[in-house]
Amino acid sequence: MSKYKIQTICLHEGALEDPINKGAISPLYMSTAYQFNDVKEKRYPRYINTPNQEGVCKKIAALEGGEHALIFGSGMAAVTTSLMSHLNSGDHIIFFNDLYGGTRNLIKKEFSNYNISYSFAAGSSLDDFKACIKENTKGIYIESPSNPLLKIVDMEAISDLAKSNNLWTMIDNTFASPINQNPISFGIDLVIHSATKYLGGHSDISAGAVIASKKHIDKVYELAKNLGGTISEFSAWLLERSIKTLPIRVREQNKNALELSCFLERHPQISKVYYPGLVSHEDHEIAKKQMSGFGGMLSIEISSKIDPSLFLKNLKIVKPVMSLAGVESTANYPKLTSHFSLTQKERDDQGISDHLIRLSAGIESIEDLKNDIDNALKTSLHES
Numbered sequence: 001m002s003k004y005k006i007q008t009i010c011l012h013e014g015a016l017e018d019p020i021n022k023g024a025i026s027p028l029y030m031s032t033a034y035q036f037n038d039v040k041e042k043r044y045p046r047y048i049n050t051p052n053q054e055g056v057c058k059k060i061a062a063l064e065g066g067e068h069a070l071i072f073g074s075g076m077a078a079v080t081t082s083l084m085s086h087l088n089s090g091d092h093i094i095f096f097n098d099l100y101g102g103t104r105n106l107i108k109k110e111f112s113n114y115n116i117s118y119s120f121a122a123g124s125s126l127d128d129f130k131a132c133i134k135e136n137t138k139g140i141y142i143e144s145p146s147n148p149l150l151k152i153v154d155m156e157a158i159s160d161l162a163k164s165n166n167l168w169t170m171i172d173n174t175f176a177s178p179i180n181q182n183p184i185s186f187g188i189d190l191v192i193h194s195a196t197k198y199l200g201g202h203s204d205i206s207a208g209a210v211i212a213s214k215k216h217i218d219k220v221y222e223l224a225k226n227l228g229g230t231i232s233e234f235s236a237w238l239l240e241r242s243i244k245t246l247p248i249r250v251r252e253q254n255k256n257a258l259e260l261s262c263f264l265e266r267h268p269q270i271s272k273v274y275y276p277g278l279v280s281h282e283d284h285e286i287a288k289k290q291m292s293g294f295g296g297m298l299s300i301e302i303s304s305k306i307d308p309s310l311f312l313k314n315l316k317i318v319k320p321v322m323s324l325a326g327v328e329s330t331a332n333y334p335k336l337t338s339h340f341s342l343t344q345k346e347r348d349d350q351g352i353s354d355h356l357i358r359l360s361a362g363i364e365s366i367e368d369l370k371n372d373i374d375n376a377l378k379t380s381l382h383e384s
């Protein structure tokens, strides 16, 4: 446990000293080859123990209140390595039904090759998860808030259920970021981040992280060395630099997302807004219990009178991009991007309609953001 508060952790935890030049920031060590004589620990990038990698791991572990962290070259490397290190042939796992598209793809395409079976909980209630438990179930994997519908799962309830059935729990905490939600404090065992998103925050690095107790991290680490989803030294260095501003970025993103949600909820061309900070959100009370801020992500259902592709094209500030969580506001069309590989039926079952747009609030002026979206809606009516 770090003795510092979160803003101080972001700045100083895991920072490397510059003993030669006494510079103020962590030096970047690009070396991939380190002497092995006279040292207990052999340093090598794939072992996730080079100086810059170790520094970031320390910072991220402290941010989530975990004993240890490992970093990877992408969020999916963190997801894959965490899952596969905790599952063996013949095991069964329970997933929440609203998942990042890449994770769902991994499950659908690969799990049967490894003789791992799975169930998707029908909803977010405890009974939905309970109903899926089998004799060979080993763990529960959730996202909260989820992608793209911002559904909320009660972490404490899931963790209690898991513990009483001798199961481990994993959460993809990417959407919340460690500023808004710390799942370990609710009993979740392993916390995963696509650090490409909020932790990086500037849309310029690809990275992933997992945070857990030593017992769980040791398991992930053994597989990580063999799978090799290694992060580059430069990305590790940039990640450490980026996390310094995480609390102030996320606070602004929370604020803009909440204001946008309230504005769009009243907009005549918007039929529904999904944002856990809205009183109208079906799990607002659970979100209030477990989140200290409601995040920068929201999704909107635009009127069927609006052409979604034209709407995205007519946005001037909000950029239509594949990713999210940068300081710049972005929009995404799940049907054509993150959830493209799903069948129409799978999208329908998940509630991902053809008029669903996901927004990632940046840190621009809220007035400019409101005007940009309002103008794009007004100029994107279907010709009829």
Ligand SMILES: *Cc1c(COP(=O)(O)O)cnc(C)c1O
Pocket (backbone or CB within 6 Å): 074, 075, 076, 077, 079, 100, 102, 143, 147, 172, 174, 175, 194, 195, 196, 197, 206, 207, 208
């Ligand atoms: C982007 C994302 C991932 C995958 O991360 P990559 O860095 O793209 O590999 C996993 N989960 C969530 C919720 C994401 O948004």
